[in-house]
Amino acid sequence: MRRGVFALAVWIGTTLPTADARGEVVGRVYLMRGIANVFSYGLDDLADRLGGAGIAAEVHPFGTWPELARAAVAWSRGHDGAPVAVIGHSLGADAALRMAARMTELGVPPSLVITFDPVGTGMVEEAQGRFVNYFQSDNGYGRPLVDGPGFRGKIENHDLSGAPGLDHFNLEKSPDLHAAVLDTLLATLPARPVAAVPLPPVKPRNPHFSxxxxxxxxxxxxxxxxxxxxxxxxxxxxxxxxxxxxxxxx
Structure with a gap:
């Protein structure tokens, strides 16, 4: 994919059906903030936007990923195998990779993992699913994702180097990226069909009157x-x- 402004804008032209048109969205999204739980508040805005589209989403500190992995697996099993998505920024992105590996180990891999500027090695190991990474290779922090031992899935790296106004500390706040994430989730998570509204019964005509x-x-x-x-x-x-x-x- 080309870098810079074109890379950032490429997702914005596609409009998927809204939750109201598709029915209730089935699944849950776990989002994890970065260092000290004082940055990455763009994820809170993203969670609100997902909630407005009918997608259950909750935000946590990155250090809670082991507990979140167990909770996500239990939730999915308690809801007929409903899919789980994991999103993280910075250290929260690194935690998302670990959470995905732990969920895979527990037998319920996430359907989708979205990372904003991971700062670790970026290696995805012992996990499966679809991994989408938005990062900047020129900001001194972001890393591309690479497949490591035991990885069974698909990795998509989107390098946003040169995108005006974006850096490591506000990447997760971009409204355009929020729109891209929402579209990806709506395309990934299934939806229950909208229940048909029954028509009122037709009153039978009185055969004695004409x-x-x-x-x-x-x-x-x-x-x-x-x-x-x-x-x-x-x-x-x-x-x-x-x-x-x-x-x-x-």
């Missing part, structure tokens, strides 16, 4: 035998007056 029988009744004629005396009594001049107003009968 336009002709009502007209005859209003003019003082005997109704057809099938109408019966009760129908004749009920379809009097008041009913005929209403029909004249709406149908134009004389």
């Amino acid at each position: 336009r002709r029988s009502l007209r005859d009744t209003a003019r003082g004629r005997n109704p057809p035998a099938s109408a019966g005396p009760s129908a004749s009594a009920q379809a009097g001049p008041m009913v005929w007056g209403q029909i004249r107003q709406t149908r134009g009968f004389e």
